[in-house]
Amino acid sequence: MEARPALSIQRSGASQLGSLGVSGGLSSSLSIPSTHLEGTYQKLPDIQQVPSERELTTRPQAHATRVPTNNGVVGHIFSSSSGFSSDLHYSSVLPNEKHSRNSPFISQSLADTASLPLSQSSSSLLPQPTIPSCCNKENSGSWCTDPDFLDFPVSTPVQSGQVENIQRSEDFSKQNDWQEWADQLITCDDALTSNWNELLVDNVTNLEPKMACQVAKPCTTMPAQNQQLPSPSVESLRVVNPSSSANNAPAKPRMRWTPELHEAFVEAVNQLGGSERATPKGVLKLMKVDGLTIYHVKSHLQKYRTARYRPESSEGSSEKKLTSMEEISSLDLKTGMGITEALRLQMEVQKRLHEQLEIQRNLQLRIEEQGRYLQMMFEKQKSGLDKLKVSSSNPENPAATSDATKEAPTKSELESSQRDHLDSGTGTVNNAKSMLERSSREMGGEDMATEAGDLEKTKARVSETSPEQAAKRSRIKE
């Protein structure tokens, strides 16, 4: 049961663009066959096709095969959506991150294959029968009605600096922004966005309760919504290369397994008499998980069998087994340390590494978040300036100056401390910062100030605590 409709969208209409973007914004809405283009990769059609291993069927085929199943899937979703309206969504893996999503990649539709249905908004539950017809019409309508739309990415495709910031939480009228955003995408002249070639298809389907699946897709996790996933959903990720890539290997949907899904799998297998006796088809049936295909089950079953019946080799290759034996015995000989002690030591190192990795990751996330914020302010500032230029005698100025006096002290302090602290390599960042200073005065950048302050504090804290690191650093610099 293939439930991955590919959404091919033509670049012609704003609405279409919008719908694409929307798919990115899905969070609580059920759009199942939403194509999630965002966050996937841009591919230019004239350049070589991407022979991705996960490559997919060409669109026309895909379309044909998927439409029928779509109904079932979508239907299912809709029915459950009533139960879980705002809860359905892609698993939000980063509940606390609000990332703006990048511009969706719109695939150049190979035409007429009308795209996939777009089930959209929980609020506008399209009755099942209309779904097939949806397939054939532009999705914009349905997309627009979704009140839960998320904001769209701010800067991306747009280096022309026309994107308005849209990132915000769920409460605002997404519909409007979304339209604007869509318009901008169309008008945007950016070279990068000239050809959108790839589609990433996501499906969100509802599982039987209890099975929580976090299935990630490249564009996934409607993070902006920060919603947890009370009702489990499965998303299968498939990358479809619409412009019939040379590599037409059968679509290998890549699924992201979760422990809960695995539990369900194990249950099903046990019911069928164990891993040796269970068949993929049987397991698939028993599991009753929408969006799960027999390929997924087959490969998972294979891994499972390997893990059970050859526990040593499942821990890695036999080479590894040998070497860890070697390792332990050499430890024994050389240090007289017991095996248990050696293992404890190994654990310590591993724990330490993991800790550091987590810290590093968080920092990276925050850095990018701030970068994004800066960019956004920069854009705002730019558009603000443009407006000012246009209307020579404008009433805005008085407002700006009054703000300025208030904001100036904090802002300039912060800015100067930032500049002292850092040696900004990137030109854009510098521009952004100076712009930021001005724009924040205009727009009340208190948030920015605190945010920037926080980040700097974190960085400072991290670097302060290791004087020896500093010493080493100076040594290295030579």
Place this chain on the structure above:
Amino acid sequence: MKFGKRLKQQIEESLPAWRDKFLSYKELKKLVRQISSAESCVEYGKADAEAEFVHLLNNEIDKFNVFFMEQEEDFIIRHKELQQRIKRVIETWGPNGTKPSEAEYKDEMAKIRKDIVNFHGEMVLLVNYSNINYTGLAKILKKYDKRTGGLLRLPFIQKVLQQPFFITDLVSKLVKECENIIDEVFPVEQEDEEEIVKEQREAITVAGKGIFRNTVAALLSMQEIRRGSSTYGHFSLPPMDLPDSDLIHSFQLNSPIPIV
């Protein structure tokens, strides 16, 4: 070139099956150089060059995603199996089990301990894999922007942040669960503090290509990479705070390729 070298070392130190799954940093850097020097060349316009670059990056990202999710799936399975195995051992050979046997119990538990610790290490290495590839991508994007004056970095990195390979929450969770299991499975530490500290401070030569070696290498690499760079900027990570770095440095990894 520092990162490139570090990456290369990490790759060499990593598990053999993983070696070709890392970022092709060097190739990408070459491409960036080519692009920046060919900028003036009319035929290969900037847009095309950028497109090609983006295309390659996307391929890399695909590669990471596939590998990462595959490993993650394996880990989920093995995690569950380990738990089952422990349960079975306790129930069969444990003191209250069906066939209590201290010798067997000890024996099996020892094997389990070793397997668990290695399993834990492997998972941590996967998180490290994710991180180092992300770092590489961030760096190469920064280079690109710097050399070509493009504005590719910011939006592209946002996209990367949402890729499955970067979202390591599940693996981290498994790691923590594993640590809990380990606490239960390991005997309570009986030696006194001093003894332990003394043992730890001995220089230990770890031979072979075990997981342990890899994690030590990874940790050291990370420290090096974070040492502070000449282009430290707003988007750079601060130097790493690693207590006990003496301890880590005391592990002399015996290999043909010296680590530090």
